[in-house]
Amino acid sequence: DAKTTQPTSMDCAEGRAANLPCNHSTISGNEYVYWYRQIHSQGPQYIIHGLKNNETNEMASLIITEDRKSSTLILPHATLRDTAVYYCIVGTSGTYKYIFGTGTRLKVLA
Amino acid sequence: DVKVTQSSRYLVKRTGEKVFLECVQDMDHENMFWYRQDPGLGLRLIYFSYDVKMKEKGDIPEGYSVSREKKERFSLILESASTNQTSMYLCASRPGTLGLGYTFGSGTRLTVV
Numbered sequence: 001d002a003k004t005t006q007p008t009s010m011d012c013a014e015g016r017a018a019n020l021p022c023n024h025s026t027i028s029g030n031e032y033v034y035w036y037r038q039i040h041s042q043g044p045q046y047i048i049h050g051l052k053n054n055e056t057n058e059m060a061s062l063i064i065t066e067d068r069k070s071s072t073l074i075l076p077h078a079t080l081r082d083t084a085v086y087y088c089i090v091g092t093s094g095t096y097k098y099i100f101g102t103g104t105r106l107k108v109l110a
Numbered sequence: 111d112v113k114v115t116q117s118s119r120y121l122v123k124r125t126g127e128k129v130f131l132e133c134v135q136d137m138d139h140e141n142m143f144w145y146r147q148d149p150g151l152g153l154r155l156i157y158f159s160y161d162v163k164m165k166e167k168g169d170i171p172e173g174y175s176v177s178r179e180k181k182e183r184f185s186l187i188l189e190s191a192s193t194n195q196t197s198m199y200l201c202a203s204r205p206g207t208l209g210l211g212y213t214f215g216s217g218t219r220l221t222v223v
Contacts, residue, residue, distance in 0.1 A: 034211050036211070036212070041217070042216055042217065043114075043200050043201075043214030043216050044200070044214045045214070049210075098212075100152045102150065102151075102152045103152070
């Protein structure tokens with residue numbers, strides 16, 4: 001399965017959009033991009049996933065580049081409650097061993 | 111609201127004890143997983159199960175075993191607890207359907223003294 005690279009940490013002002021990048025240059029054609037977040041002392045929470053097209057749900061938007069080698073998770077109006085570690089992972093529907101790296105620690109500032 | 115429930119939020123056990131961590135999901139998911147999470151190491155997969163009575167080793171299975179006698183329940187067993195097994199343990203489940211993501215439990219923080 002492809003590996004991902006994310007920045008270690010980011011800050012974002014409350015109310016502004018938070019844009020979290022992820023590189024997955026070795027992604028293969030049948031691998032999805034998944035995003036999760038983990039608020040301190042809780043289990044990770046699923047946010048969104050996509051294959052080729054951009055996706056949006058009530059939590060976030062996912063923008064995947066045309067070559068699929070990178071993606072960006074967008075939290076349109078970040079709140080203090082969005083402070084968390086965000087994980088980008090890739091895998092196929094049949095993948096059992098998703099690799100969670102150390103993610104991006106997002107701090108939303110008042 | 112769908113749930114993955116881990117039986118204990120915090121546990122303290124003694125070295126050498128046999129420890130059982132229980133996980134129950136109410137979503138009729140085929141796949142279940144046990145991870146441990148340590149600072150600086152991210153989440154590491156211990157074992158997973160893709161069906162009742164089926165199990166596969168993950169990346170760090172040594173010192174652990176698992177049991178899945180019913181679809182909704184996946185147990186992690188520390189045969190003889192050691193201090194290096196002090197960690198946060200996370201259970202997750204996932205349907206077998208194409209592309210869908212995990213649902214995680216809240217975690218069990220195990221301290222072995």
